[in-house]
Structures are given as C-alpha cells and as structure tokens.
Amino acid sequence: MKLPHDLPEALATADVIHDRQVIEQAIARMAARIRNDFAGSVPVYLTVMHGGLPFAGQLALEIGALGLDLEFDYLHATRYRGATSGGALHWKHRPATPLRGRRVLLVDDIVDEGHTLAEVRAWCRQQGASDVRIAALAVKQHDRCVAGLHADYAGLVVPDRYVFGYGMDFKEQGRNLPAIYALKE
Incomplete structure (x- = not known):
C-alpha cells in the first residue's frame, strides 16, 4: 500500500474507526477493572512514550476518580524511530522508579x-517487579502477536490496517487527534 504524503491527505483517505465518545467510554470501563484489580496497592504507572501519552493521561484521571492512587513514571522505548516497520529496541529513557517488589501497569x-x-x-x-500488566487503548485484530503477549486491559479493537490518532501517529503526526482513524486499503 502506498502511504499518503502528509496528515491532511491521510485524513482525507481514512475511515473513523472509533470516535472520541466511544474511546472515552472504553477508557472508563478499563479504569473500573484496573481499580478493582489493583485495590489495596499503589502501582507504578508506566506510560510508554510517545504514543501512550494521550491515553495514559485520560486513563489515570479515570482511575483517580475511582479512588486508586498511582505512582507515575514513564519510559521511552522504540523500535520504529520514525519508520513504518520496527527494528531493534532502542531505549530513549528508562524509568527512574525502582520496580523491585512493585506492581507495574x-x-x-x-x-x-x-x-x-x-x-x-x-x-x-x-x-x-512482582506483577507487570499491560493496559492498551487499542488491540489490532490479527494473529501475528508475540507469543504470550496480550493486553490485560484492552479498550478497543481496531482492524489490521494502518491506524492513527489518539496517541498513534501517521508519520510522527496526528497523535493528538481525538479519534482513531484507519487508512483505506
């Protein structure tokens, strides 16, 4: 598939997969499950940068509204480095919070x-870390996932297409779009 040149062209040739209201409802449902599963602890809440930032902020507020405290930190690891396919993992920032004996999200x-x-x-x-769980806004619908890897808390399913918006980028742009889009095939 030939990718559009820029974000406006991508938006003109994309389908809205999930709008903001659907995304926010999914995040609220996830927050309730997370609060219940982590009750009685203060998990280390590790945002995976950059893509996880919009979702992580919204999810943290929903969890806080339900009364669960979180200890915030972040990491920045990438395999893409601006490309559309991944290579070796490159760490840009590792969390500073000690993880020994901690529950991590x-x-x-x-x-x-x-x-x-x-x-x-x-x-x-x-x-x-004593427990490591994954919260992901979206899970792509296919059977190519690494063996044993899944989102413990998944918000939405997206098609096996190039998706962007709400943290996901199109050529490093569009992460702040308030919906999830998929390029037409």
Whole structure:
C-alpha cells in the first residue's frame, strides 16, 4: 500500500474507526477493572512514550476518580524511530522508579504485534517487579502477536490496517487527534 504524503491527505483517505465518545467510554470501563484489580496497592504507572501519552493521561484521571492512587513514571522505548516497520529496541529513557517488589501497569496506545511491549515487560520483570500488566487503548485484530503477549486491559479493537490518532501517529503526526482513524486499503 502506498502511504499518503502528509496528515491532511491521510485524513482525507481514512475511515473513523472509533470516535472520541466511544474511546472515552472504553477508557472508563478499563479504569473500573484496573481499580478493582489493583485495590489495596499503589502501582507504578508506566506510560510508554510517545504514543501512550494521550491515553495514559485520560486513563489515570479515570482511575483517580475511582479512588486508586498511582505512582507515575514513564519510559521511552522504540523500535520504529520514525519508520513504518520496527527494528531493534532502542531505549530513549528508562524509568527512574525502582520496580523491585512493585506492581507495574504498562500503559500504551496499541498492541499490534507486541515486540516492543514484550521487551519492556521482560525488562520490568528483570528489575524485580512482582506483577507487570499491560493496559492498551487499542488491540489490532490479527494473529501475528508475540507469543504470550496480550493486553490485560484492552479498550478497543481496531482492524489490521494502518491506524492513527489518539496517541498513534501517521508519520510522527496526528497523535493528538481525538479519534482513531484507519487508512483505506
């Protein structure tokens, strides 16, 4: 598939998969499950940058409204570095919070094939985290995911197409769009 040149062209040739209202409803449902599962603890809430930022902020507010405290930190690890296919994992920032003995919630925009999240989850376990769970706004619908990797808390399903918006980028643009779009095939 030939990609559009820029964000306006991508938007003109994309379908809205999930609008803002649907996304916010999914996040509220996820927050309730997370609050129930982490009750009695203060998990380390690790936002996976950059894509996870819009979703993580909204999810954290919903969790806080339900009375669960979180200890915030972030990580920045990428396999894409601006490309449309991944390579080796490159760490730009590792969390400063000690993870030994802690419950960790990794928060990211999407589980596609899961290579980055699998490596990040393994790193958290190597740091001694007692429990590592994944919250993802979207899960791509296909059967190519890394064995054993899944979102413990998944908001929405998206088609196996190039998706962008609400944290997910189109050529490093459009992460702040308040909906999820998919390019036409």
